[in-house]
Amino acid sequence: MRYVMMICGPESNWAGPEAEELMAAVGTWWEKWHAEGAIVEGGAELQPVSTAKTVRRGADGKALVTDGPYIEIKDVVGGFILLEADSMDEAVAVAATWPGIEAVGDQVEVRPSTGR
Template sequence: MRYVMILTGDEAPWNDPEIAGPLMEEITTWWGKWFEAGKLEEGGAELAPSAGAKTVGRGPDGAPTVTDGPFLELKEVVGGFIYLQADDIDDAVAVASTWPCIAALGDRVEVRPVMER
C-alpha cells in the first residue's frame, strides 16, 4: 500500500549550517537505506521556507482572498513529504519513526494512507 510521510517541524534550525549540513548527511543516508529496502517511492518534495508561501482562502464575501505566508502563526510548519510503500500502517510507521529529524530536532511525522481512486 502507498502511504505519505508529512514532515513537520520548526524551520529555524535549517538556517544554521552547523545543524543543517550534518542533518542533511543523515537524511541522505536514511533515504538510501529505505529506498534500497523498497520502502520509498520516487517523488515527494522538500518545501521552501514558509515565508515565501501564499495562502488562498475564502473571504467574507465568499470570494477568494490571498495572504502572504502560512495561514496561522505557527512554529511548526510542513517542510515536505515522502511517499512510502509499506505492507500496512504499522510498517509505514516503523519507517517513519526512523526519520532523523525526529531525534535531532524534535520534528513530527504524520503517516497517512494515500487514496487510490
Template sequence: MRYVMIIVGDETAWYEPKLPDGLMDEVGAWWGKWFEAGKLADGGAELQRTATAKTVGPGPDGRTTVTDGPFVELKEQVGGFIHLIADDIDDAVAVAATWPGIAAVGDRVEVRPVLER
C-alpha cells in the same frame, strides 16, 4: 499501500543558524537505505520557508483571496513530505520512526494512508 510521511517541526531549526553537522549525510543515507528496501515511492519534496507561501481561500464576499504566508501562525510547520510504500500503517510508521530529523532537530513525523479512488 501508499502512505505519506509529513515532516513537521520548528522551521528555525532547519535554517538557523545551520543544520547540525552531518545531518544531511544521515538524511541521504536514510533515503538510500529505504529506497533500496523498496519503501520509498518516487516523489516527495523539501519545502521552502513558510514566509515564501501564499494562501488561497474564500474572502468575506465569497470571492477567492490570496494572502502572503501561511493561513495560520503555528510553532510547527510542514517542512516536507515523502511518499512511502508499505505493507500496512505499522510498516510505514517503522520507516518513519527512523527519520534522522527526529533526534537531530526535534522533527515530528505524521504518517497517513493515501486515499486510493
C-alpha cells in the same frame, strides 16, 4: 498502499550548522529506504513559510489569496515523502527512523493516501 510522511518542526531545525550534518543523515536514510522499496519517487523539501501563499474562500465566496501561512504556528511542514507500505504499522516503522526526530526533535506525521 501509499502513505504520506510529513516532516514537521520549527523552521530553525533545518537551518544553521546542524542542518548540514542532518541533511547528510537524511541522504543515508533516503538511500536505505528507497533501495528497500519503502520510498516512492516523489516528495520534496519545502521552502520557508515566508514563501507561501494561502488560498481560502473569501467573504464573497471567491478565492482569497494571502501571503504566508494562514495560521501562525511554531511547527511547520518542512517536506513530505511518499511511502509504499503494506500497513500503517509498516509506514510508521519507516517514519520512526527519520534522522530529524533524534537530531533536532522533528515530528513526523504519517497518513494513508486515499488512492485517488
